Amino acid sequence: MTVDSAILQHAAIPFAVIDSESHIIDHSSKWVEMFGQGPHIIGKNFYEVMPGVPDELKLDITQCMEGEGHRSGTKRTVLESGDAKWYDWKVSPIKPQDGTKTNVLVIMEDVTHKRLEEELLAKSQQVARIGGWEVDLIKNSIYWSKITKEIHEVPDDFIPDLTTGISFYKEGHSRNTITKLVNDGIEMGKNWDTELQIVTAKGNNLWVRAIGEPEMVNGICVRIVGTFQDIDKRKKTQLQLLKSEESLKGTLDNSCIGMALVAMDGRFMDVNLSLCQSLGYTKNELLDLTFQDITHPEDLEIDLALLTELVKGRRSTYQIEKRYFDKDGQTVHVILTVTAARDIAGEISHFISQIVDISPRIKAEKKLKGLLELTTNQNNSLMNFAYIVSHNLRSHAANLTMISNFLMDESLDDEIRADSLELLGKASKSLNETISHLNEVVQVKLETGKKMRSVQLHDIVEKVLLDIHALIEENMVKVQTDIPKQLHVNGVMAYLESIMLNLVTNAIKYKDTKKSAPTLNISAKEQEDTVVIKVEDNGLGIDLDKFGTKLFGMYKTFHGNGDAKGIGLFITKNQIEAMGGKISVVSEPLIGTTFKVTLPKK
Template sequence: MQKTHTNIFIDDAPIEIGVLDVNMHFVKCSKFWLRKIGKTEKEIIGKSYYEVFPDTTDDIKKIHEYCLKGSYISFEGEKVVDKTGKVQWFNYKINSWENEKDKVGGLIIVREDISHKRNEDEYRLKAQEVANVGGWEVNLISNEVYWTSITKKIHGLDDDYVPNLETGINFYKEGYHREKIVSLISEAISNGTPWDEELIIITVNGEEKWVRAIGRAEYINGKAVKLTGSFQDIDERKRAELVHSEVQKRLNIATKTANIGVWDYDLAKQELSCDNETLILYGAETSTQKNLHKAWKSILVEEDRDRVINEMHYAIQNKDEFNTEFRIKQRNGSIKYIKSIGQLHKDQNTGAVKMIGANWDITEYRHAVLKLDKRKESFAGVFNNSSVGMALIGLDGKWLKINKSLCNSLGYTKAELMNLTFQDVTHPDDYLKDLNFLDQLIAGEIDNYQIEKRYFHKKGHTVYVILSVTKVTKIDGSLSHFISQVVDITSRKEAENKVKSVLKITADQNESLTNFAHIVSHNLRSHSTNLSMLTGFLINETDPEERANLINMLNESSDSLDETITHLNEVVSVKLNVLGKLEGVSILETFDSVRKSIIAHLKENDVILNIQIPKEFVVSAVPAYLESILLNLLTNSIKYSSPKRRLVIDVKTKRERDKVVLTFSDNGLGIDMKRHRHKIFGMYKTFHKHKNSKGIGLFITKSQIEAMNGKIEVESSVDIGTTFTLYFNCFK
């Protein structure tokens, strides 16, 4: 009966239990254990334990041998790794059993699978290690203190460190933190109040570290006997929180100071919430928070409402930025402009998708922009329609913008002028003066200047203007560009020049008349004296032959007087009535006409004539004067050619702004410039012994070209040749 009960107990025991004989063969095994190992009773009864469990270690086998000697043993935490690599942990209780002869009949083995519990312990320890959480315990009866290895590690201590209550408290930072932990411990011991506090400790290395200290007291019979708790390193998280808190604090100050409101819109709940700054911005009551989205839509200006709502929907659907401006109508009827920006954001904790954004008042900015736009329109109207030339000029001298009047004054299209700089169209004699004033503007010495200057027209003639320049600065005070106003005064200047020319002609004529009077007085006196003397001789002479000779001398003196009077008439005629006779004359056609008139003379003297005169060069001249000038230069070159070489004459022209420059060169006898430079164009000045030299040609040539507002220059070298340079005004 006893055995039957024993068998039933073993069979139905809710634990892993087995009975083995002295040879370690199974005699009996609980069904619970059989199910665990996936065997039937028939498969293991009579089988060796080591056959059923081939992974049994040698240490366990030694324990079995020890227990078969009549001993009992219990041990925990045997680790078993099967062929598949699966790890299991077991607790064992092993005892010998005796047969009827009171001898050891075998072993009773009770096995408990603690793998799940052991894994949980390991996971907990790993979690504590990862989270840097240590444990601690204080026995208030024996004053013994226990710290886990992680707690010691947090303090910067080795594992062999033995803590006590006083040194443990002294690790807390002196001042608030140490006083706080002492207060918490006292409260826990006195009243049983648990604590959970974030404090600073000073590690053994002197490093400040934030920790989370959790603790509670255990009581027996109303007396605190133990303190237990955990200890976590939260330094990295806490410092990040403090930085975030500081940033948030600054942000709050900034948004409040700048009147920037923050809002968020929950997409799922379709709820809008905001901070107090936003409510102030919209002039709403705190109670409006209950239905803020509806209230917001209601105060949008009707013309903006649909657009703004559609922009928000578009940003949500396309996960794009919400960036817009709109107007709201306030209670007093005034309009306020609002700038609003938002971004989609997913809450990591709740998973809720929200659009989070900010808005601020831009009413003053919008009003300023509207005023600026009106001023720009006004300036653009004045700029484009002004009868005065206007331009915006960059710091590099390039046109930024020009108006039609300036284009008309200079004869360029807008596209042509934009490809030039102001330096390109400025008269070289005025460039440095203009640049000097610009340098003063840039240096901040002056704010504007006004000068009279000259530009070149596209066709080459001079345009006289009054230029006013003002500098324009940026908000930061640095120079942006220049505004130039150009008043065309060409017609006025030409009138002034004409008056000056008339006055000059008058002065020249007066001077010429004075000179003429001297010449007449001198020349005619000489001729009259000569005639008087010859007449006296003739009256008193009786010799027929001598009388005939005196009559011949009287004829020659009369011819000389006639020639002198002719020359004087030519000089006077050059100075009179020139301005009304100026017209456009082709240099090439005139020169060709002169050449033909003396073609025989040119061939007789075997002259080489090189002509480079473009057909389009037309000058302002009196045709007869221009013909006379060219004829005189040609005949002089032939007259004063060198007997040593064949005469070569080079005639060239070029354009210099509003002038046509003609150079007339030969390889003749040349003139000694050191001796005669100041006498070359004098009346009756000759420099070579030639039977036909009278010294009147160059004098008349200079008078003629100056009468046409031109000028003549000369360079010459003895036995090398002479070059005359003549300047004529282009015909307008």
């Protein structure tokens, strides 16, 4: 055989020419491209340039050198680098025209990528259980691949025919369907792709996917080729899922609680009658909405957060108490339970929501709470009333007694007696007003806000100071007030009078007798939505480290005063809290005490 080197060098095939000494004397450009070599390999030993070639190739080259004919082969080899390569070769002897020793033409390709693809395809078919088949209508023969035979559970040497192949399909729907599909394919060239049941040679029922593609020549079917896949597990899972969905549909339609199928984006896919009745929508109206559309804004964030955890697989279900808006915009309280529904691939397809309407329960709880608050308020009101009667009237009685005793002094001149009579009249009037206020406490119902009203704080303080004017004078207390006349608080007049009376009389009662000038400062100012009242004295003070936790307790006294009953501050605190306010104290023994009362503004 002779070779024109100039022509072969540019051939689109990878080849090299080797002389009898195994030196490379020529090669194509494709050889250089495929094996990453250059022109410098001319004259070099082939086996040194290609150290990883299979021994089978070396043998074929030697036999060609010895005069044998064409040789070929395919072999996998492992290079020194550890890489595995597949080589495909053809070897032919070349006889030079001058009659010298025989050269060898080696045509070789690196087919590693191609073989890997073939192996992956074969493995994929094995894993996916996909076999091939072919019907030759000219020769009246059928070919089944190895996997197709495995699916039918027949031996490797089994030889099927068309009738036998169809007989494997389960009698009834499956066999009738494949018979029609095969006939339509032969007569009209129609392709098919169907899922049917077969009964294997071992009697096992199996779901398979059968695909057929007829080949037509001049309008006549000469061959049908196709694939055959074992889909038994997937099909049975699908059927079970379908059965579950049908069961869920029946449960949804017949459930006495609200149920809904919700899409990943929140759209209602299906709802039952119970949910429609709770929310006042028709089914079609709800199917046009998302759950976000009807969720109370304050509950949406937590609902979406839990739903995100469900999607990310951090939980399988969640339950919350939330609020919806019905068609009329009214709040509907529900207990919502959400579960993820998954498809055959294990991915979330939608959500199943169970919605229990607890609005009647919430209304009953609110009513019960209201009754409890009403009862509690009534009890507190009666207690406060009893304490107010005891304290306020006793203060008035003491004031009247002092004035009366003063009037009984026959040595008083007419001017002083006239002043005392005037004080007696004012004290009587003040007592009448107090009784009127106490009566108001009895009459006012304790429903929310009805007993509260705007009260001018300045007038209350002035009235209290006037009521105990004699007590102030007797104890020589220097009183200063700083209360704007326009300042109003939201409260109950009788309570406010009782609070100020108790704080002021306490400041007088517990003055420090060692101090020459007892002082009492009463001030008030606005602070945001409240009014802050301060009553400050320079009296005996209170050891808060010792008595702080007991200060506002009932029957708690701290200075050994025999007249003290230990209920004044208890009354005061309850009255302040009943009006939505609070009281605090700062005090040091022998320094003085400051009570701070915070009440809502007008």
